[in-house]
Amino acid sequence: MIDIRNLSRRRFLELGGAAGVSIGLSQAGLTGVARAAAPLPAVAEEDAVIAFGYVGPTSDEGWTWTHEQGRQAVAAAFPKAKSIFVENIPYSADASRTFRQFVEEGAHMVITNSNYGDFLYDVAKNAPETAFLHCDDRTMMDNLGVFYPSHWYPSYITGVAAGVMSKNNKLGYIASFPVPTSFTGSNAFLMGARSVKPDATLQVIVINSWFDPQASTQAARALIDNGADVLFGIMDEPGYLQVAEQRGAKAVMLNTDTRRFGPKAYVSSIMFDFRKFYVDQVRARLEGKWTPGQHLLPLADGTDRDAWGETVPTEAAKAADAAREKILGGWSPFEGEIKNSKGEVKVAAGQRMSEGDIYNWNWSIDGVSGL
Amino acid sequence: MDLIAGLIQTAILAGGVLALAALGEVLAERAGVVNLGVEGLMALGAITGIAAVVAVPSPMLGFALALLVGLAVGMVFATATVIVRANQILCGLALTLMGTGVAAMIGKAYSGIPAPATFPPIAIPLLSELPLVGRALFTQNILVYLIYLVLPFCIHHLLFRTRHGLDLRAVGENPAAADAAGIPVRRIRFWYVSVGAAFAAGAGAYLTLAFVPSWSEGVVAGRGWIAVALVIFAGYRPWTAVMAALLFGLITSLGFVGQARNWPIAAPVLSMLPYLGTIALMIVPVLAWQKVRRLMAAPAALGEPYFRDVR
Numbered sequence A: 001m002i003d004i005r006n007l008s009r010r011r012f013l014e015l016g017g018a019a020g021v022s023i024g025l026s027q028a029g030l031t032g033v034a035r036a037a038a039p040l041p042a043v044a045e046e047d048a049v050i051a052f053g054y055v056g057p058t059s060d061e062g063w064t065w066t067h068e069q070g071r072q073a074v075a076a077a078f079p080k081a082k083s084i085f086v087e088n089i090p091y092s093a094d095a096s097r098t099f100r101q102f103v104e105e106g107a108h109m110v111i112t113n114s115n116y117g118d119f120l121y122d123v124a125k126n127a128p129e130t131a132f133l134h135c136d137d138r139t140m141m142d143n144l145g146v147f148y149p150s151h152w153y154p155s156y157i158t159g160v161a162a163g164v165m166s167k168n169n170k171l172g173y174i175a176s177f178p179v180p181t182s183f184t185g186s187n188a189f190l191m192g193a194r195s196v197k198p199d200a201t202l203q204v205i206v207i208n209s210w211f212d213p214q215a216s217t218q219a220a221r222a223l224i225d226n227g228a229d230v231l232f233g234i235m236d237e238p239g240y241l242q243v244a245e246q247r248g249a250k251a252v253m254l255n256t257d258t259r260r261f262g263p264k265a266y267v268s269s270i271m272f273d274f275r276k277f278y279v280d281q282v283r284a285r286l287e288g289k290w291t292p293g294q295h296l297l298p299l300a301d302g303t304d305r306d307a308w309g310e311t312v313p314t315e316a317a318k319a320a321d322a323a324r325e326k327i328l329g330g331w332s333p334f335e336g337e338i339k340n341s342k343g344e345v346k347v348a349a350g351q352r353m354s355e356g357d358i359y360n361w362n363w364s365i366d367g368v369s370g371l
Numbered sequence B: 001m002d003l004i005a006g007l008i009q010t011a012i013l014a015g016g017v018l019a020l021a022a023l024g025e026v027l028a029e030r031a032g033v034v035n036l037g038v039e040g041l042m043a044l045g046a047i048t049g050i051a052a053v054v055a056v057p058s059p060m061l062g063f064a065l066a067l068l069v070g071l072a073v074g075m076v077f078a079t080a081t082v083i084v085r086a087n088q089i090l091c092g093l094a095l096t097l098m099g100t101g102v103a104a105m106i107g108k109a110y111s112g113i114p115a116p117a118t119f120p121p122i123a124i125p126l127l128s129e130l131p132l133v134g135r136a137l138f139t140q141n142i143l144v145y146l147i148y149l150v151l152p153f154c155i156h157h158l159l160f161r162t163r164h165g166l167d168l169r170a171v172g173e174n175p176a177a178a179d180a181a182g183i184p185v186r187r188i189r190f191w192y193v194s195v196g197a198a199f200a201a202g203a204g205a206y207l208t209l210a211f212v213p214s215w216s217e218g219v220v221a222g223r224g225w226i227a228v229a230l231v232i233f234a235g236y237r238p239w240t241a242v243m244a245a246l247l248f249g250l251i252t253s254l255g256f257v258g259q260a261r262n263w264p265i266a267a268p269v270l271s272m273l274p275y276l277g278t279i280a281l282m283i284v285p286v287l288a289w290q291k292v293r294r295l296m297a298a299p300a301a302l303g304e305p306y307f308r309d310v311r
Helices: A013-025 A063-077 A091-105 A118-125 A151-163 A180-194 A213-225 A239-247 A276-285 A314-328 A355-359 B001-032 B038-055 B058-083 B089-109 B134-138 B144-159 B163-171 B177-181 B185-211 B222-235 B236-258 B267-287
Strands: A049-053 A083-085 A109-113 A132-133 A142-147 A170-177 A201-208 A230-233 A249-253 A266-272 A291-298 A301-304 A343-347 B119-122 B139-143
Touching: A049 A063, A049 A091, A049 A249, A063 A083, A063 A109, A063 A249, A063 A266, A063 A276, A083 A091, A091 A109, A091 A118, A109 A276, A118 A132, A118 A142, A151 A180, A151 A249, A151 A266, A151 A301, A151 A314, A151 A343, A170 A180, A170 A213, A180 A201, A180 A230, A180 A355, A180 B058, A201 A213, A201 B236, A213 A230, A213 A239, A213 B001, A213 B185, A213 B236, A230 A239, A239 A249, A314 B119, A343 B177, B001 B038, B001 B134, B001 B139, B001 B144, B001 B163, B001 B185, B001 B222, B001 B236, B038 B058, B038 B185, B038 B222, B058 B185, B139 B144, B144 B163, B144 B185, B144 B236, B163 B177, B163 B185, B177 B185, B185 B222, B222 B267, B236 B267
Parallel strands: A049 A083, A049 A109, A109 A132, A132 A142, A142 A291, A170 A201, A170 A230, A230 A249, A249 A266
Antiparallel strands: A266 A301, B119 B139
């Protein structure tokens, strides 16, 4: 079943848009590429209205929940400011209506996930006094900035652990749609695994949803039947973790700590934390220093691996954490030579992929099949 | 080899949902009532099952409660279609809309939470150690054995080997004649429609307690409609319905295996397989098996409310 709510969250369009936008992103280490716009005027805390728009329910223990933690951090840091939020904003004209309502309620800043595209741009264009922050997008305006966690680093790190733990050298990945997030996640995971098991391969199953327990569990069964013994995916629910638990396989998860649903299978999770970023952005807005930027939240400051699961052997944890330290020290695993799944060299030896290139990745590396 | 065993195992597990719902529909339709509310009943059963095990971690209790909810809703449906004699098609559609809507509303609080307790697989000694198919066939949960072996046997025996079954079929074929022969038409219709509805809700609970196992909106995903189609394809016979359900389970699991094995077919096409299969199964028999059409025919009075005084 395709769930409309989730269908376009990180849309197909990214694929097409990726090439064009990457021009704007190609500076290395681009946390915060500023636009040449004058900052919006300062706002007193007691007058401030900060609005949050969510794609899902705050009770989802996943994507929206992590954003809600960010909102609560903002409310705690600026207790006199008013913070409002709306959940389950659909991808329809209703989204524009919701954002417009934020503006009418006097919001000085609107923070929203993810990928509302024109539904948001139309409102932002007509509300130049309101600052907008848009998750997982590539379009910026004078009052519209974008942000996303650089999930590829923890994906690589957990991939190293998966490589050590895999006995069959076969990994499985449950993808939502063929969008950059899926390519980046699966590629980074396999690159991590290949750093310890050079002949490891990764099989992808696309289920056409971000949230569909029945498809993700069936996909997990098929992957395990096919020999995969460590699973990873981009799902908002822990279905494949349960399958792994039943079948004696391992699983790396996304968003939050879900180990209670499969304590023996749980390896780790790609965790997101928007609290500090949100507080910083709101502070800049209130102080009159906010300008739109492209923010890819770095490793250990917005995204990281979760504490290792109980069955993760020490050597796997050690190898993965060594890679983590190296990345924190400035090393990048995304360096050539990198071939695509057809065997063509896409990144030459010695060349390093920019953060923007990784963010907009739209091809599979050698060893990944099914995407 | 693991792949084939896995395929069979998933097929049996996936087919069980359809088999149980289809068996319920066989009972209702043999008595002459079309229940198009299966989809809604399955949604209600699915959410009842998950809500029950979240409160008390006993899958048996969850399943039993789902059966009860199905029975209760089925009695409302039977009151409307058998006692009041409203249009069966419209009542069924209303039940589907109502069931999916109510389940989605209650389900908001349970969305994505895995069932805290599920039906565990039971390995049958000796048989489960058979090479190749042993694990797939004989390491299943208790509902699977019930749905594939016990229930079709019982229902087949009831329908075709007992006097009561003859009465039941007579009610579906010619209620006026049955009435004249002293068979309580309304009572038989009422109870078999209700029990059939309980089966459908049970199938929903099977979905969330043994197959997925968690609730999400749209988890039934058209399986109720597929079950209705299967009953027609199976010629209203319990064993055939179960086998057809198994075939469907196989088609469903093929979709994921196809992706895992990198078959050169687009993923969306593979996800379409069960629905394409439904269409194929509806068309092929009509074209290919002209001669057995009489055997596959629907009960003559199917869908017709029975009014004694307008005979």
